[in-house]
Amino acid sequence: MRVAVIGAGVIGLSSALCIHDRYRSSVTPLIIEVYADQYTPLTTSDGAAGLWQPYLYDKGNVQETKWNKETFDYLLTYINAPDSIKMGIFTQSGYNLFTEPTPDPSWRDSVLGFRHLTPQELDMFPGYSYGWFNTALMIEGKSYLPWLMDRLRERGVIFCHRKIESFRELVDSGVDVIVNCTGIRAGELQPDQDLKPGRGQILKVEAPWLKHFIITHDLKTGVYTTPYIIPGSNLVTIGGIFQLGNWSQESNSQDHQKVWESCSKLVPSLKHARIVDDWAGLRPVRSKVRLERETLQYGAAKSEVIHNYGHGGFGLTIHWGCAQEAANLFGKVVEEKRQKATPRL
Amino acid sequence: MGRVRVAVVGAGVVGLSTALCIAECIPHCSVTVLADKFSPDTGSDGAAGFVYVNKFPDTPVDRQKRWLKDTFDHLFSISNSSEAPDAGVYLISGWQVFRDPPSEKRPYWSDVVLGFRFMSDAELEKFPKHKFGQAFTSLKCECPLYLPWLEKRFKNANGQVQRGRVTDFGQLCGNYDIIVNCTGLGSLSLAGDTDLHPVRGQILKVQAPWLKHFIRDGDGLTYIFPGISSVTLGGTRQKDDCRLTADPKDRSDMFERCCALEPSLKKSQVLTEWVGLRPTRGGLRLEKEMFQHGSRQVPIIHNYGHGGGGISLHWGTALEATQLVKECIGNRYLASNL
Numbered sequence: 119m120r121v122a123v124i125g126a127g128v129i130g131l132s133s134a135l136c137i138h139d140r141y142r143s144s145v146t147p148l149i150i151e152v153y154a155d156q157y158t159p160l161t162t163s164d165g166a167a168g169l170w171q172p173y174l175y176d177k178g179n180v181q182e183t184k185w186n187k188e189t190f191d192y193l194l195t196y197i198n199a200p201d202s203i204k205m206g207i208f209t210q211s212g213y214n215l216f217t218e219p220t221p222d223p224s225w226r227d228s229v230l231g232f233r234h235l236t237p238q239e240l241d242m243f244p245g246y247s248y249g250w251f252n253t254a255l256m257i258e259g260k261s262y263l264p265w266l267m268d269r270l271r272e273r274g275v276i277f278c279h280r281k282i283e284s285f286r287e288l289v290d291s292g293v294d295v296i297v298n299c300t301g302i303r304a305g306e307l308q309p310d311q312d313l314k315p316g317r318g319q320i321l322k323v324e325a326p327w328l329k330h331f332i333i334t335h336d337l338k339t340g341v342y343t344t345p346y347i348i349p350g351s352n353l354v355t356i357g358g359i360f361q362l363g364n365w366s367q368e369s370n371s372q373d374h375q376k377v378w379e380s381c382s383k384l385v386p387s388l389k390h391a392r393i394v395d396d397w398a399g400l401r402p403v404r405s406k407v408r409l410e411r412e413t414l415q416y417g418a419a420k421s422e423v424i425h426n427y428g429h430g431g432f433g434l435t436i437h438w439g440c441a442q443e444a445a446n447l448f449g450k451v452v453e454e455k456r457q458k459a460t461p462r463l
Numbered sequence: 464m465g466r467v468r469v470a471v472v473g474a475g476v477v478g479l480s481t482a483l484c485i486a487e488c489i490p491h492c493s494v495t496v497l498a499d500k501f502s503p504d505t506g507s508d509g510a511a512g513f514v515y516v517n518k519f520p521d522t523p524v525d526r527q528k529r530w531l532k533d534t535f536d537h538l539f540s541i542s543n544s545s546e547a548p549d550a551g552v553y554l555i556s557g558w559q560v561f562r563d564p565p566s567e568k569r570p571y572w573s574d575v576v577l578g579f580r581f582m583s584d585a586e587l588e589k590f591p592k593h594k595f596g597q598a599f600t601s602l603k604c605e606c607p608l609y610l611p612w613l614e615k616r617f618k619n620a621n622g623q624v625q626r627g628r629v630t631d632f633g634q635l636c637g638n639y640d641i642i643v644n645c646t647g648l649g650s651l652s653l654a655g656d657t658d659l660h661p662v663r664g665q666i667l668k669v670q671a672p673w674l675k676h677f678i679r680d681g682d683g684l685t686y687i688f689p690g691i692s693s694v695t696l697g698g699t700r701q702k703d704d705c706r707l708t709a710d711p712k713d714r715s716d717m718f719e720r721c722c723a724l725e726p727s728l729k730k731s732q733v734l735t736e737w738v739g740l741r742p743t744r745g746g747l748r749l750e751k752e753m754f755q756h757g758s759r760q761v762p763i764i765h766n767y768g769h770g771g772g773g774i775s776l777h778w779g780t781a782l783e784a785t786q787l788v789k790e791c792i793g794n795r796y797l798a799s800n801l
Binding site for chain 1: 546582674691726
């Protein structure tokens with residue numbers, strides 16, 4: 119079988135790995151090709167801070183809560199493994215802050231040691247009267263994506279530096295299954311009114327005395343609109359920008375100022391931090407993740423497409439659960455082909 | 464009444480903080496710090512600086528708790544200010560894990576630190592050899608930054624600093640009205656204190672910037688404390704061992720023990736190692752003594768014997784020592800007016 123994965127962010131690479139992992143023995147030959155014009159370190163996954171934390175509430179999307187938890191549990195198994203640092207995985211604890219009492223999040227039982235903040239802890243954050251503390255995982259794209267690519271190369275997965283202009287070009291070339299992991303640009307292959315950019319801008323600063331993530335929330339203005347500070351393995355990511363519908367991938371000075379001022383107010387010690395980098399990225403926002411099959415036929419040529427995009431600001435957080443589901447869908451395609459091939463008695 | 468001349472002997476974390484407290488809190492005092500060693504050469508400098516302390520067997524618990532709380536509160540407010548990186552003070556969370564549950568699961572300091580609770584089963588899975596654990600948030604105070612920061616503040620409060628070794632309190636009696644003894648192990652000779660003894664501690668500093676949590680084994684021998692520019696691994700507790708050079712056997716042993724607790728350390732790069740002697744005593748000595756010098760009697764406020772808890776208790780003992788100095792001055796005033 120010939121499989122083409124479009125997109126080499128965390129979604130594309132992990133989907134490829136999952137499918138190869140589960141079907142390499144039962145589907146022979148299994149040829150997997152990854153097509154992308156951007157590879158690490160230029161993908162959206164590379165710019166993200168890398169904190170495992172879903173949005174607060176799944177609004178009924180229980181599938182997504184399940185996929186988030188599966189990803190956390192999967193990453194946790196690597197925490198004591200020799201490869202953990204190469205993968206960019208480590209634990210970090212921190213604070214989620216609110217201006218009023220807030221119901222516990224859907225991921226409360228997925229993380230470690232979840233609890234509410236004590237009054238003494240809240241004293242550290244004037245203006246915030248309620249909050250949570252928990253231990254979560256960090257998964258840094260700049261390390262994780264190269265690690266995924268190494269695993270894929272070991273398995274003979276082929277990488278092509280090429281932008282796919284249409285599904286048709288792959289269908290015509292005889293690809294059996296397309297895995298569409300094109301993130302924010304999925305609309306270029308197939309219009310999707312539900313997919314919109316959630317532009318973010320972050321600064322990377324030197325502040326090695328910071329050992330906790332701190333994420334503020336304003337339930338009225340929405341996710342990522344208020345300051346957050348996320349220490350990484352090297353630099354600290356600070357942010358707090360979410361602009362729905364803004365396609366600009368350039369940093370701008372207004373957002374830079376807003377992030378810098380609001381984060382310095384939250385953590386005064388940041389005043390001494392040196393700013394090392396400034397980056398803007400587009401979160402592929404959708405009302406829910408598009409993870410489903412579609413059959414595409416152009417004349418005699420037919421392919422199955424597995425869509426796996428629209429992960430908003432939680433791509434790293436949810437990637438493994440989605441990759442497993444994409445592999446499940448792939449399994450169904452394989453099964454259907456088998457049944458067709460088996461002559462009926 | 465003229466200015467009261469106070470000599471503080473010792474420039475480790477106890478000496479400098481005590482001198483600062485006196486200079487800032489007591490008017491009409493001129494304070495001089497006298498020491499042969501200053502940062503980065505003091506016993507305080509190599510310590511990880513984690514605020515945590517074991518019990519002194521001969522000091523009442525409520526007194527220890529007060530010292531710890533005063534220090535915690537003082538450092539806590541620095542950690543929340545823009546001074547934090549200059550002072551080397553910041554919050555850190557993590558775990559203390561025990562192979563077997565301790566007899567005292569909730570220690571006296573559990574309400575001093577932040578968010579103290581027992582670890583969940585899920586959290587203990589990361590430590591397969593340990594059956595019980597405590598999770599909490601405490602503070603770090605890195606002396607190579609903190610001591611210069613204290614000294615700067617001290618000089619801003621008109622404090623004076625003098626380099627030189629004091630071998631006898633008698634040397635100071637001509638020029639000073641009150642002596643404050645913060646000499647740590649120096650008190651072995653200076654105060655002839657036979658209760659005081661060194662407990663050797665060797666540590667390793669490695670590069671492992673992905674580590675954000677402290678991990679301490681409840682046995683007190685193995686610990687991992689992430690810092691600003693390195694991670695401190697430890698350690699040893701060798702009673703009456705005065706060797707100041709690093710022992711390669713101690714080093715490889717502690718590295719192995721730390722890697723067992725945190726496997727990712729195997730990938731860390733070793734930077735330096737250090738040895739310090741904890742000035743240990745059954746009870747921390749914080750009291751006044753009248754020193755006879757010829758016909759004069761000069762009060763000495765002793766503030767030493769902090770063992771491995773110098774950083775953890777420094778501000779609390781500085782406050783209490785300052786109070787004792789105030790009382791001396793009060794008595795002097797009364798005496799001079801009789």
